[in-house]
Amino acid sequence: MSKTLYEKLWESHVVCTTGSGSCLLYIDRHYLHEVSTPQSFESLRTDKLSVRRPETNIAVADHSVPTRRDGRPIADPQAAAQIALLEQNCLDFSIPYIPLDSDEQGIVHVIGPEQGLSLPGMTIVCGDSHTSTHGAFGALAFGIGASECGTVMATQCLLQKQARSMRVHFTGRLQDGITAKDLALALIAKIGTAGAVGHAIEFTGEPIRNLSMEGRMTLCNMAIEAGSRTGLVAPDETTLEYIKGRKGAPKGEDWDKACAYWATLQSDSKASYDKEVELCVTSILPQVTYGTRPDQSLPDNGWIPASLTDDARNALTYMGIEPETEFDQIGIDYAFIGSCTNGRIEDLRAAAAQIKGRHVAHGVTALVVPGSGLVKKQAEAEGLDRLFLDAGFEWRAPGCSLCVAMNDDRLPAGSRCASTSNRNFEGRQGVGSRTHLMSPLMAAEAAINGRIVRTMGTGS
Amino acid sequence: MRPLTIVKSLAVSLPEANIDTDIIYPARFLTDTRKVGLGEYAFLDRHESNPDFPIRTGMEQKILIANENFGSGSSREQAPWALADLGLRVLIAPSFGDIFHGNCFRNGLLPICLPVPTVHELHRSAVLGREFEINLVDRHIRIDGTRLAIRFDVPPDGRESLLNGWNETTRILENHTDDIITFEHKQRSEQPWLWH
Numbered sequence: 001m002s003k004t005l006y007e008k009l010w011e012s013h014v015v016c017t018t019g020s021g022s023c024l025l026y027i028d029r030h031y032l033h034e035v036s037t038p039q040s041f042e043s044l045r046t047d048k049l050s051v052r053r054p055e056t057n058i059a060v061a062d063h064s065v066p067t068r069r070d071g072r073p074i075a076d077p078q079a080a081a082q083i084a085l086l087e088q089n090c091l092d093f094s095i096p097y098i099p100l101d102s103d104e105q106g107i108v109h110v111i112g113p114e115q116g117l118s119l120p121g122m123t124i125v126c127g128d129s130h131t132s133t134h135g136a137f138g139a140l141a142f143g144i145g146a147s148e149c150g151t152v153m154a155t156q157c158l159l160q161k162q163a164r165s166m167r168v169h170f171t172g173r174l175q176d177g178i179t180a181k182d183l184a185l186a187l188i189a190k191i192g193t194a195g196a197v198g199h200a201i202e203f204t205g206e207p208i209r210n211l212s213m214e215g216r217m218t219l220c221n222m223a224i225e226a227g228s229r230t231g232l233v234a235p236d237e238t239t240l241e242y243i244k245g246r247k248g249a250p251k252g253e254d255w256d257k258a259c260a261y262w263a264t265l266q267s268d269s270k271a272s273y274d275k276e277v278e279l280c281v282t283s284i285l286p287q288v289t290y291g292t293r294p295d296q297s298l299p300d301n302g303w304i305p306a307s308l309t310d311d312a313r314n315a316l317t318y319m320g321i322e323p324e325t326e327f328d329q330i331g332i333d334y335a336f337i338g339s340c341t342n343g344r345i346e347d348l349r350a351a352a353a354q355i356k357g358r359h360v361a362h363g364v365t366a367l368v369v370p371g372s373g374l375v376k377k378q379a380e381a382e383g384l385d386r387l388f389l390d391a392g393f394e395w396r397a398p399g400c401s402l403c404v405a406m407n408d409d410r411l412p413a414g415s416r417c418a419s420t421s422n423r424n425f426e427g428r429q430g431v432g433s434r435t436h437l438m439s440p441l442m443a444a445e446a447a448i449n450g451r452i453v454r455t456m457g458t459g460s
Numbered sequence: 461m462r463p464l465t466i467v468k469s470l471a472v473s474l475p476e477a478n479i480d481t482d483i484i485y486p487a488r489f490l491t492d493t494r495k496v497g498l499g500e501y502a503f504l505d506r507h508e509s510n511p512d513f514p515i516r517t518g519m520e521q522k523i524l525i526a527n528e529n530f531g532s533g534s535s536r537e538q539a540p541w542a543l544a545d546l547g548l549r550v551l552i553a554p555s556f557g558d559i560f561h562g563n564c565f566r567n568g569l570l571p572i573c574l575p576v577p578t579v580h581e582l583h584r585s586a587v588l589g590r591e592f593e594i595n596l597v598d599r600h601i602r603i604d605g606t607r608l609a610i611r612f613d614v615p616p617d618g619r620e621s622l623l624n625g626w627n628e629t630t631r632i633l634e635n636h637t638d639d640i641i642t643f644e645h646k647q648r649s650e651q652p653w654l655w656h
Contacts, residue, residue: 016639020616024636026643028654036536038493047630064491078491085493122654129535129559145537145563146495151629157640159617159628193478194529197558227532229558250653258653293478311477404487423533425482427505 002268004165005234006200009140009265013123015157025160027152028122029139031108032059032095034086035406036127040150041089049154054094057153058117061086061100062107064406067369067396071101079407093153106372106398109133109340113217114374116246120235120262125152130340130422132223136216137243138235138265140200143224163200163230164274167267170205172282177456179350180215181342181420181439183207184222185287187279189297196228199275202267203233207281213242214346221341222422225294234266286454289424289437290327291315296424302327302454318426319434320414328453332436334417335366335447336429337393339403342420342440343371345378351444352384354455360392361450367394367409369401393447405429418446462568463625467549467594469522471586472514479526480533481560485542487534498538499545519546523592525582526553531560531571540567550594552601554579565618566628570596572612581608596623 003011015024037059044051051057064079074080083100090097098104104111109130112118118134124141125131127149134141144158152158168187188195201223208216216233223231233239240259243249250258288298292315299305304316306324316323321330337343337351348370360366368388370376376398379385385395401409403421405428411417413432420443421428424435436452446452489501499517506513515524524543530553531539540563543551551564552572564571572594574582582601585592591604596619601610621628648655 015643016636018617020620022615022617024632024639026640026647035490039495039537042495043629047627049629049633076491082491082493119653121651127535127537129533143535143559145535145540145559145566147537147563147566147628151632154629155632155636155640156644157632157636159632161615161617193532194555197529197555224533227529227558250656254653254656258651261651404490406487406490410488423480423482425480425533427486428482431486431488431505431508 002270002272004267004271004273005138005202005232005265006140006163006165006230009121009123010162012121013140018159022159022161024157025123026157027125028056029117029124030057030149030152031112031124031126031131032057032086032149033063033108033126033128034061034082035063036146037089037149038082038085039146040153041093043147043150044093044154051093051095051153052156055096056156057095058098059086059090059095060098060105060108060111063400063404065100065399066407067399067401067409069397076408103373103377106375107340107343107400109221110343110371110375113137113213114372116243116248119243119258120239120265125158129224130221132229132231133217133221133340135220135223135231136213136233137239138233138262140230142229164198166196166199166201166228166275166277167273168201168203169276169278170203170207170281171278172207172280174207174281174284175456177441178284178286179439179441180211180218182284182287183281184219185289185294185297185437186284188222188226188295189287190279191226191277193225193293193295194227196223196226199228200230201226201228201232203231208233209236212346213238214344217344218341225422235262286439286442286456288327288442288452290319290321292318292424292426294422294424294437298327328451331416331451332364332418332446333415334411335364335443336369336402336417336419336421337367337440337443338369338371338401339421340371340400341422343369343375345375347420347440348375348379348384351440352387354441354444355391355448356387358391358448360447364447364450366392366447367396367402369396370398372398402429418443418452461566461625461627464549464568464570464622465597467522469592470520470589471523471525471582471592472519472521473525473583473586474515475527475583477527478529478532481531481536481539481557482533484531484539485536490536490538495541496545498542502542502546515546517546522547523550523552523594524548525579525586526551527579528554530556532557535559537563537567540564540569544569552579552582565621568622570594570614570622572614574610574612578610
């Protein structure tokens with residue numbers, strides 16, 4: 001029988017069925033961070049349980065870490081205690097931990113792939129909704145809660161119900177300057193933030209094949225913003241090329257065996273999906289959100305619509321924007337380039353090329369926060385840090401930073417930010433702050449202009 | 461986990477759609493490593509903009525009637541922990557965020573999905589101050605002063621877990637350790653690269 005990639009990944013990890021429509025699913029990889037695991041370890045202690053296969057876990061602090069470090073102690077005592085607790089828990093349960101001062105530290109969804117720990121065919125979980133990122137490798141990756149983090153550590157399994165399958169098929173050809181972030185936002189605008197709830201998305205089509213691994217990760221990362229816990233791209237040459245030689249990648253004979261297996265991880269040509277969406281990418285313009293949900297994207301004409309739902313009107317009130325205004329009149333106070341969505345080397349290269357020889361607008365604070373220590377080092381080796389610093393950007397240490405505003409990077413109420421992160425929810429970057437989601441190219445351009453301008457198309 | 465069978469209570473109505481987990485539990489309180497006592501942070505930013513916001517410490521209702529896509533966004537389990545800490549036991553909405561929905565069952569919270577018109581009716585009953593009875597045993601909602609008996613569906617695993625107050629982790633180990641060992645042997649021989 002023909003099967004989708006999702007079905008193949010699912011079936012290859014079913015330990016047993018439970019008789020009530022759920023399956024016990026085997027988990028190959030668990031990423032841990034400081035926010036969603038303290039209570040999981042506490043449950044292990046209460047139930048007197050140990051970690052079944054500590055070596056399949058890897059822990060790193062990212063959410064609450066300051067991005068101005070320079071070896072100084074963490075100023076926020078609660079954040080310091082939370083990070084120290086992660087380190088202690090890992091020590092107590094023999095889980096590998098990447099320390100804060102290591103070059104390998106970074107955002108959990110950046111470091112996993114970077115270390116070759118996210119491989120095709122795997123099941124990958126983390127107490128973070130953006131775990132869908134790792135689906136870019138053809139792995140079944142999804143976000144879980146803290147209780148499930150405890151369950152997976154103790155049992156190496158999770159009780160799960162199979163999702164419905166959904167194919168998002170892209171056609172056409174991306175114009176220059178249009179990125180994976182624009183694809184993601186255009187898709188979400190089309191199907192809505194609940195458009196894929198209960199489904200596992202597989203992205204297919206020529207434009208996907210032409211994306212780099214970084215681009216595929218950006219796209220899969222945003223699957224959750226369309227409501228899907230899982231985003232998938234079938235592995236191909238691009239995938240293998242990215243993985244080969246990385247620290248955690250299979251070596252020698254194992255590599256050949258793995259490649260042979262990974263080649264089978266494609267949806268069969270006659271496989272059917274529960275839901276199908278097709279999107280032609282040729283006419284996609286740079287995307288930018290105006291509201292408080294990722295699906296509230298600016299129309300192509302660059303004007304805020306006149307007729308709005310109550311929902312969108314409330315969002316505009318929060319955002320301090322009038323209906324029927326032309327968008328490029330709106331000034332920004334901050335620009336943020338980083339996060340598990342857009343904090344990879346390719347993102348920094350694109351932003352750096354955009355700002356070369358120019359300067360951040362007066363009154364704008366612009367931050368670049370590399371996704372990991374290795375991304376930071378690579379960028380510095382290429383001289384990107386100098387480009388950013390000379391242009392008036394701040395060059396920070398890796399962490400989630402302004403994507404979740406749990407550390408000391410927080411925006412004041414009423415301020416407006418051009419952001420490469422994934423959520424423009426109310427208060428996401430600080431109480432009362434206003435977030436506009438966009439690509440690194442667009443955020444860089446906004447920082448230079450002091451207002452949001454489309455890098456191409458209408459409104460530029 | 462505290463079992464859930466029948467809940468009788470007034471209900472609170474929150475008709476806004478797309479209440480994400482950032483609204484339920486603002487990120488700046490995520491450095492708190494507790495699991496209980498988080499109710500004080502629930503909807504905190506809403507309290508600041510609306511002093512009469514009804515979901516707060518000391519509330520008596522155990523049932524929340526919400527709207528589409530409730531609990532979307534971040535996987536933070538602090539959201540259901542905080543709601544449970546306020547004494548809430550049942551959440552009713554046309555749809556929920558997937559991860560939030562799963563998290564509820566592990567924390568003594570019953571999420572019920574019902575069609576939009578039915579949920580609309582329940583919002584009205586909540587506002588009118590009617591008493592609700594949510595019966596997980598026979599899967600019916602009954603409302604005082606009306607003849608309404610609304611049947612609801614709920615995932616069988618989650619239902620069983622709530623009815624019995626089960627601990628998922630220890631139950632898996634008790635019932636399936638042999639299955640897990642068998643799976644591991646097979647995977648180890650077929651995909652050895654996952655085992656070094």
